[in-house]
Amino acid sequence: MGLPYELVAVNIGAGDQFEPGFQAISPNGRMPAIVDPDGPGGRAISIFESGAILQYLGRKSGRFYPADERGRTEVDQWLFWQVGGLGPMAGQAHHFRQYAPSLIADQRQVAYGAIRYSDETQRLYSVLDDRLEGRDYICGDEPSIADFACWPWIVPFRNQGIQIEEFPALADWFERMRARPGVRRGFQATLEKRAVTSQASGVASALRFGQRARRRI
Ligand SMILES: N[C@@H](CCC(=O)N[C@@H](CS)C(=O)NCC(=O)O)C(=O)O
Numbered sequence: 001m002g003l004p005y006e007l008v009a010v011n012i013g014a015g016d017q018f019e020p021g022f023q024a025i026s027p028n029g030r031m032p033a034i035v036d037p038d039g040p041g042g043r044a045i046s047i048f049e050s051g052a053i054l055q056y057l058g059r060k061s062g063r064f065y066p067a068d069e070r071g072r073t074e075v076d077q078w079l080f081w082q083v084g085g086l087g088p089m090a091g092q093a094h095h096f097r098q099y100a101p102s103l104i105a106d107q108r109q110v111a112y113g114a115i116r117y118s119d120e121t122q123r124l125y126s127v128l129d130d131r132l133e134g135r136d137y138i139c140g141d142e143p144s145i146a147d148f149a150c151w152p153w154i155v156p157f158r159n160q161g162i163q164i165e166e167f168p169a170l171a172d173w174f175e176r177m178r179a180r181p182g183v184r185r186g187f188q189a190t191l192e193k194r195a196v197t198s199q200a201s202g203v204a205s206a207l208r209f210g211q212r213a214r215r216r217i
Helices: 020-025 050-061 069-103 108-132 145-154 168-178 181-197 202-208
Strands: 033-036 045-048
Touching: 020 033, 020 045, 033 050, 045 050, 050 069, 050 145, 069 108, 069 145, 108 168, 145 168, 145 181, 168 181
Parallel strands: none
Antiparallel strands: 033 045
16 A cells, blocks of 8 residues: 555464553454554554454555445455455364364364364355456456455465365466565565564463453452
């Protein structure tokens, strides 16, 4: 979008998401979240939830988010499809396929979740593949915030048990997106941060999984 930014790593393996400073801008304790020092009325604003962040930045920059109601509503539908469908379902597929087997002694308890979320993710891939048939991007000839929301969830397709060749229009779009300089820059920047902060330990698993309400008493 051409907006200046500073990327701040949140190490969820070390529990950064529970820090009061982070929770003040992201009360759900999840990333991403942003702070725009130059928000509406010239005052700072913080925003959590990726869909809300993308809509805000699209409105602010006037890029990748059509101004006309019909175009904007089309983008919103695919943005919400990602936030409520592809993201959570692929996320659960990752959990049951990659993490659960080492967390649970009885592997039969893993199987149902792995099958359910892998199947649903595979179904969602077919929905996106149908949508991309005859289109360069999800909402037409130009990329939108819906493409930027969906693409990162396709990157780990192998870990979701997906055979990408089954979805030719989606596979073409995946490469088209990957070739974009802005996508490359953004993805590389997060990889570099991740290399510095990642922590694959039992402590990290204990922090991330089995979370329940934390009440101040
Ligand atoms: N609906 C949220 C989902 C965000 C989310 O689940 N983020 C994960 C990382 S991908 C997280 O922060 N997890 C921290 C944790 O599990 O403690 C969004 O789209 O922003």
